[in-house]
Amino acid sequence: MKTRDRIIIALGIIGIFFVFATIQIRNKQYQVEKAYAQAQQEVTSHDLQSILPYKNKYMGNAPNNINLFSHLPLSDYPRNYSQNPDTFTFEIHFEGTASGMGKNRLQKEILYSSVAGFALIDNLQSLKYDFTDQCFTVRRKDIEKQYGDLKALLNESSWHAMQEKLKKTGDVERIFTEVTLRQKKEGMSG
Amino acid sequence: MNKLKEYVDSLFRKYRQTSKIRDLKEEVYTNLEAKRMDLIAAGFSPDEAFDQVRNSITEVDSLIEGxxxxxxxxxxxxxxxxxxxxxxxxxxxxxxxxxxxxxxxxxxxxxxxxxxxxxxxxxxxxxxxxxxxxxxxxxxxxxxxxxxxxxxxxxxxxxxxxxxxxxxxxxxxxxxxxxxxxxxxxxxxxxxxxxxxxxxxxxxxxxxxxxxxxxxxxxxxx
Structure with a gap:
């Protein structure tokens, strides 16, 4: 009798230990996932591997474009998408203001998303970042003028070098001014 | 139905009435009836004979197969x-x-x-x-x-x-x-x-x- 009672207690303890162990492991996994997700919102730590599956020859593949831009740093901002196949333009309509994002972050993320978009979608010619107060248009030829052959960037070392350059605020501001066409909206300031 | 038959039925009430149970019930009843008749022949009144027979068997659980x-x-x-x-x-x-x-x-x-x-x-x-x-x-x-x-x-x-x-x-x-x-x-x-x-x-x-x-x-x- 006592032996069976001991087995019951031992199994109960093992079970409770397993439950706590799995909760701990799950929490650790959650922390890692959270840290990774946070890193994906930062241009200097964004993972190239997470966007490579969306490499495509044609910008006409709307789901692929949406998936690509949903895996880029600006993805934590509520938005919707549209595209114009006649001008090979993909448009992202944000629900918030550009001024609310902070100048430095906005510039870095627009530059990074544009490099990623043009490097991965072969016939994409223009990207439009449409905020409620301002609109920024970036063209492929301007980005290529700054970064050279974009396809050559699609390896870890080149990509990382490009990300490192985005840490320099002065450079970012200069390149951003050169490559973006900024348009203020009526009744808005910033 | 006589008292003895009713008593024997009550002993088997909790069991499903399969053919084996019915046979056993019949056998128990026959034995008890024979015993009751013997007691009456020996000079006991019918009520006394029934009481003695009833007291001789209070449960049949041990007789059931299995x-x-x-x-x-x-x-x-x-x-x-x-x-x-x-x-x-x-x-x-x-x-x-x-x-x-x-x-x-x-x-x-x-x-x-x-x-x-x-x-x-x-x-x-x-x-x-x-x-x-x-x-x-x-x-x-x-x-x-x-x-x-x-x-x-x-x-x-x-x-x-x-x-x-x-x-x-x-x-x-x-x-x-x-x-x-x-x-x-x-x-x-x-x-x-x-x-x-x-x-x-x-x-x-x-x-x-x-x-x-x-x-x-x-x-x-x-």
Whole structure:
């Protein structure tokens, strides 16, 4: 009798230990996932591997474009998408203001998303970042003028070098001014 | 109906009226009637003869085929212990498998069932155990054997059915359209194996039902 009672207690303890162990492991996994997700919102730590599956020859593949831009740093901002196949333009309509994002972050993320978009979608010619107060248009030829052959960037070392350059605020501001066409909206300031 | 016939009927009331029970009842009645007639012939009044006959047999449990007398407390205690051990073993197995969605709910359900069973077991030891300690009851070993057989047959059918169903879900279209099997990575493989493995855990149900016969024989008393 006592032996069976001991087995019951031992199994109960093992079970409770397993439950706590799995909760701990799950929490650790959650922390890692959270840290990774946070890193994906930062241009200097964004993972190239997470966007490579969306490499495509044609910008006409709307789901692929949406998936690509949903895996880029600006993805934590509520938005919707549209595209114009006649001008090979993909448009992202944000629900918030550009001024609310902070100048430095906005510039870095627009530059990074544009490099990623043009490097991965072969016939994409223009990207439009449409905020409620301002609109920024970036063209492929301007980005290529700054970064050279974009396809050559699609390896870890080149990509990382490009990300490192985005840490320099002065450079970012200069390149951003050169490559973006900024348009203020009526009744808005910033 | 005479008083003796009514009395014999009342002794057999709790048993299902199978042909064997009817024969036994008839035999008991014939013997008691013969005894009653002997007593009347010996000078007893009909009422006195009936009372004596009635007092000579107060239960027929020991006459039923397959009935054995057991120590109720020890029987119930060990049965509950084995039930808890079985459920706990299954629960412990399911905990690491909780990464698979299909096991998650089952694991929590088992924990809940074990908690209730554990609380009842403690209550049994503290309260009910005291009441039925030294108590003996008759159980029918043939009935336990029959139940065990039926549960094993049902479980085998369930296991075979779930095996076939899982195979159809995962490979039905591959077999039907002669397409190659494609499994997307280790998680998908694990998920599939878990779906095959889960029904096997229900083997504790026939095991628990099978305990009755073994434990009844173990705790049989004179």
């Amino acid at each position: 009935n054995i007398k057991i120590d109720r407390f020890s029987f119930c205690r060990e049965r509950m212990q084995w039930m808890l051990i079985s459920l706990l073993s299954v629960w412990v197995i399911t905990i690491p498998l909780r990464v698979f969605y299909s096991v998650f709910a089952l694991s929590y359900l088992l924990a809940f069932v074990i908690l209730i069973a554990g609380v009842y077991y403690i209550y049994f030891l503290k309260q009910r155990g005291k009441q039925c300690q030294k108590q003996t009851v008759y159980v029918n070993i043939l009935y336990y054997r029959k139940v065990k057989r039926v549960v094993w047959v049902l479980w085998s059918m369930y296991f075979l059915f779930s095996f076939v169903m899982t195979t159809c879900v995962y490979f039905g279209s591959n077999l039907w359209f002669s397409r190659p099997v494609h499994i997307d990575g280790p998680y998908a493989l694990g998920n599939m194996l878990v779906n095959y493995f889960l029904p096997l855990l229900t083997i504790v149900i026939p095991f628990i039902f099978g305990l009755n016969e073994r434990l009844a024989l173990k705790y049989e008393v004179e």
